[in-house]
Amino acid sequence: MSDSDTAFLRIQTWGLSLASAAFGLYLVSCPPCFRVLFLSREDKRCGTLCKIKWPVLVLFVLFLAKTTSSVALHLVQNLEVAADPLSISRYTYTTNLIEIVLGSGFLVYRSWLTFQRSLRVVLLSALLWVGGTVVMCLVVRVDRVDAVDGILAQSRRLGLVFWALFVALNVFATGAIAYRILVQSAHTDELYGAHESLMAEGTQSTSTSPAKRTAPPPLILRVASRTGAGRTRAGILKHAAIESCLLSTLVLLATFALFAADTEAVYAAIDVLVQAIGIAFNLVVAHDCRPGAASADPRSPSARAGTDAHELHAFARPVRTPLSLVSRQSSGIDFAFPRVFDPRRPAPAPAAQQPQRQDSLGRSTRTVSSAPLEELSVGIGSVDSGATDYGVPVDR
Known part of the structure; x- marks a missing residue:
């Protein structure tokens, strides 16, 4: 066996090791997907056939079959590699390209x-995807008809075009999704104009600032920290990375760089890329069943209530729910006649308990401190002993 064959076998061994480790991570990410695909969010029971997301389920089964078969075939072919060292890529390269197209x-x-x-x-993105699919068909035809051994052979130019098209597609789509999420998050903060403490659930309004209320949860994006005190920048970045499939895009960039460098390490990178696409898909699916997340179905009670729902999830239908702004603390008119009824706002006392006494001398106010930390505002009406004002007896 020549030195080149030995180096190739070493690369394949490293590729099998990395692919096996990535496949373990893929299997760990599979159980949360079953909750989204088969369990109902309301009662946590198995949903009916009409409620199952069939397109997502089909993709999940395809990725599961491909990632499993990739590791299994790689293991078998490494055991039989003594007869034909380059036969490993002939059977797996085509299916790897198909998974890249699906992802x-x-x-x-x-x-x-x-x-x-x-x-x-x-x-x-659609034009790039169609062009990449056509180039993939040409690459497969050249490899099959001309009996090309290895992916760094006569079809290398077509391979470069294929990888370049799909790298451009993934970078553009990932950047667009991440940009959309970050912009909508910033827009939500600006729209409500509230401090992080006001965004926390359970914030109560006080008598000194009755117009400051807890802003309703944003309908587009709401990322809560672990303490439940509102959104954090780290949480928003994590959300954008998961929803935009940043993991698979980074691995795809590394694979393209190795392919363009004409190195045999691209074999190991492709093995890891297959698993990375499956992991990224599972993360997107599992992100829908995270604790506190609302259902992607706009007809669900949580979506109608506007709690933790957003329209940027992969399987969420675009819902345009009107955002109702709360009463802002601008003047006394807003407090006396609020735009939105607030049940926590203290109700005014009945008119019978607030007699208005007027005289020709007018009214003035003074503050009587009868005890520490106690203030009482009293109006001076007449000079009679035991006179009362606002229903409070005053000792003259």
């Missing part, structure tokens, strides 16, 4: 949902 198509679909089903935004 990129899913990313385009999510971009379409994220931008309110706008065709203008996803037009470039």
Whole structure:
């Protein structure tokens, strides 16, 4: 066996080790997906057939079958590699390309949902996906008809075009989704104009500032910290990274760089890329069942109530729920006649308990301190002993 074959086998061994470790992470990310695909969010029971997300389930099964078969075939072919060292790539390279096409198509679909089903935004991504699919068919034809051994052979130019198209597609789609999430988060903060303490649930209004109320949860994006004190920048960045499939995009960039460098390490990178696409898909699906998340179905009670619901999730339907602004603390008119009824606002006392006494001398106020930390505002009406004002007896 030549030195080149020995180096190739070493790369394949490293690729199998990395792919096995990544496959373990993929299996760990699978159980949360079952809750989204089969369990109802309201009662945590198995949903009916009509409630199962069949397109998502089909993609999940395809990725599960491909990631499992990739590791299994790689293990078997490494055991039989003595007869034909380069036969490993001949059987697995085509299926790897197909999984890249499926993963990129899913990313385009999510971009379409994220931008309110706008065709203008996803037009470039769709054209890149169609072009990459055509180039993939040409690469497979050259490899099969010409009996090419290895992915760094006569079809390398077509391979460069294929990887370049899908790298551009993934970078554009990932950046667009992440930008959308970050912009909507900043817009939500500006819209409500509230401090983090006012965004926390359970914030009570006081008598000194009755117009300051807890802002309702944003309908577009609400990322809560672990303490439940509101959103944090780290939580928003994590949310954007998961929803935009940043993991698979980074691995795809590394694979393209190794392919362009004409190194055999690209074999190991492709093995890891297959698992990374499956992990990124599972993270997106599992993100829908995180604690406190609302249902993606706009007809659910949590979506109608506007609690922790947003329209940027991969499987959420675009819902345009009107945002009602709360009464702002601007003047006494807003306090006397609030735009939105607040049940926590102290109700005024009955008119019978607030007699208004007027005389020709007018009215003035003074503050009588009868005990520490106690203030009583009293109006001076007449000079009679035991006179009362606002129903409070005054000792003259």
